[in-house]
Amino acid sequence: MNNQDNRAKTECERKEDLMDYLYGEFSAEQEKSFKKHLLECISCQKEVNEFRAVSTSLKAWHVEGSPNVSLSEIVGETVKKQLPTVATARSVREIISELVAALPAWFRYSSAFAAACSLLLVLMATLNTEVRYDKNGFSFQVALFSKDTAESPTQIDKKQVETLAREMITQMVAEKQEQIKQELEIQISALNKELSEKNSAQLSRVTLELKTEQRERLQRALLELERQKNKKPSEFEDDPFNLWGSLDIKTGDRNTTNN
Amino acid sequence: MSEAILQSWSDSFVELSDNEIIERTLNGEPEAFNLLIRRWERQIYNLAFRMLGKEEDAHDICQETFFSAYRHLSKFRGDAKFSSWIYRIALNCCHTHLRSRSGTNLSLEQQYEDLGYEPTTTVESINETMQRGQVAGLVKKALMGLPPDMREVIIMKEYQDMKFHEIADVLGIPISTVKTRLYTGLNQMKQRLGYLKAAL
Numbered sequence: 001m002n003n004q005d006n007r008a009k010t011e012c013e014r015k016e017d018l019m020d021y022l023y024g025e026f027s028a029e030q031e032k033s034f035k036k037h038l039l040e041c042i043s044c045q046k047e048v049n050e051f052r053a054v055s056t057s058l059k060a061w062h063v064e065g066s067p068n069v070s071l072s073e074i075v076g077e078t079v080k081k082q083l084p085t086v087a088t089a090r091s092v093r094e095i096i097s098e099l100v101a102a103l104p105a106w107f108r109y110s111s112a113f114a115a116a117c118s119l120l121l122v123l124m125a126t127l128n129t130e131v132r133y134d135k136n137g138f139s140f141q142v143a144l145f146s147k148d149t150a151e152s153p154t155q156i157d158k159k160q161v162e163t164l165a166r167e168m169i170t171q172m173v174a175e176k177q178e179q180i181k182q183e184l185e186i187q188i189s190a191l192n193k194e195l196s197e198k199n200s201a202q203l204s205r206v207t208l209e210l211k212t213e214q215r216e217r218l219q220r221a222l223l224e225l226e227r228q229k230n231k232k233p234s235e236f237e238d239d240p241f242n243l244w245g246s247l248d249i250k251t252g253d254r255n256t257t258n259n
Numbered sequence: 260m261s262e263a264i265l266q267s268w269s270d271s272f273v274e275l276s277d278n279e280i281i282e283r284t285l286n287g288e289p290e291a292f293n294l295l296i297r298r299w300e301r302q303i304y305n306l307a308f309r310m311l312g313k314e315e316d317a318h319d320i321c322q323e324t325f326f327s328a329y330r331h332l333s334k335f336r337g338d339a340k341f342s343s344w345i346y347r348i349a350l351n352c353c354h355t356h357l358r359s360r361s362g363t364n365l366s367l368e369q370q371y372e373d374l375g376y377e378p379t380t381t382v383e384s385i386n387e388t389m390q391r392g393q394v395a396g397l398v399k400k401a402l403m404g405l406p407p408d409m410r411e412v413i414i415m416k417e418y419q420d421m422k423f424h425e426i427a428d429v430l431g432i433p434i435s436t437v438k439t440r441l442y443t444g445l446n447q448m449k450q451r452l453g454y455l456k457a458a459l
């Protein structure tokens with residue numbers, strides 16, 4: 001091929017059309033029209049062939065390696081900042097709302113989560129509970145005796161009863177937690193579909209009911225404690241679990257703490 | 260929260276559009292952004308790799324691009340395409356990187372060009388007579404020698420398979436400019452491949 005001849009040739013003005021044709025961005029009609037032009041334009045014919053060859057060459061170069069974007073560096077840090085690291089000695093409300101904020105929206109509005117919340121609220125409000133929420137998840141410690149009752153002048157071995165109560169409640173809570181976890185997992189796929197239909201009204205209603213129930217339970221518990229303070233110490237020694245009756249938590253039926 | 264719950268949660272994002280994921284990310288679910296990264300990182304990496312020619316540079320650009328996108332996500336307009344926006348960010352990062360590179364030394368094909376030599380080898384013959392690995396080497400060299408604004412158009416058209424209007428959208432230039440830039444770029448590639456083959 002003689003290069004001098006190529007350069008001497010008059011260039012065609014239809015450069016943009018050539019690009020549309022080459023990359024298939026013409027409409028059927030436009031393409032038909034350009035093909036007609038190609039038949040009589042040597043300059044375009046030549047360029048079509050040359051550019052197709054360049055395209056072929058370009059395709060020989062493949063990318064090496066793979067993207068390795070570190071998610072934690074971009075998003076992880078921000079996510080971590082949003083979660084509380086250790087949350088102790090704070091109000092139940094505060095902790096629950098923080099937990100709720102850390103959960104995805106569909107989960108927040110699920111009825112299973114509302115049920116779990118209701119249980120936790122009642123448990124923690126009724127008993128003097130210390131809640132922790134850290135990177136390992138949700139955990140709580142239960143202290144049966146509040147400051148007031150601990151100072152009450154009773155003769156029983158409080159430490160002993162407290163230890164027993166602690167063990168029982170911890171076990172009960174663990175069992176309930178496991179049960180909730182299993183229930184949640186079963187319901188997850190169904191809940192996912194229902195998400196769009198859920199709204200916050202449901203949660204508000206449950207929360208409202210909870211508040212009332214919680215208040216009532218607290219009142220009952222306080223009354224019962226008050227009543228027992230006035231009892232003779234011997235009554236406690238005979239039946240240290242008498243306390244449970246007042247809290248609606250029966251030793252024989254630990255899993256049903258919340259009707 | 261158990262693994263199963265988290266997994267199920269992330270699965271629920273798979274069907275979402277880019278804009279829906281952005282909305283969720285901005286509405287207090289930052290983890291949702293991970294899905295956008297997974298969706299677009301390969302494309303961004305490939306673009307950066309071909310713009311800069313080096314694996315480690317492509318990694319850096321990729322990371323930088325998504326970090327920048329995440330930080331400025333609230334500035335993203337919902338009526339635009341996320342892909343155009345992220346491409347633009349990536350190309351800006353590439354240009355910054357290219358500017359910071361120390362003085363460009365005159366390439367062999369540039370010296371040929373300055374002397375007024377015409378290549379005697381056609382691109383057709385390169386494809387016919389050379390091994391694919393060798394062709395790839397030539398292509399990489401020739402492409403790296405192109406001005407970046409021609410290089411990016413060739414990359415987006417040839418490798419990223421984008422339409423002219425999409426490229427115009429990313430670069431913020433008229434469609435006709437994209438076409439003429441591509442035309443000039445392909446012409447230069449043809450020339451450079453010829454010089455490089457002759458220099459072998």
Ligand SMILES: [Zn+2]
Nearest residue numbers: 012014041044
């Ligand atoms: Zn023509």
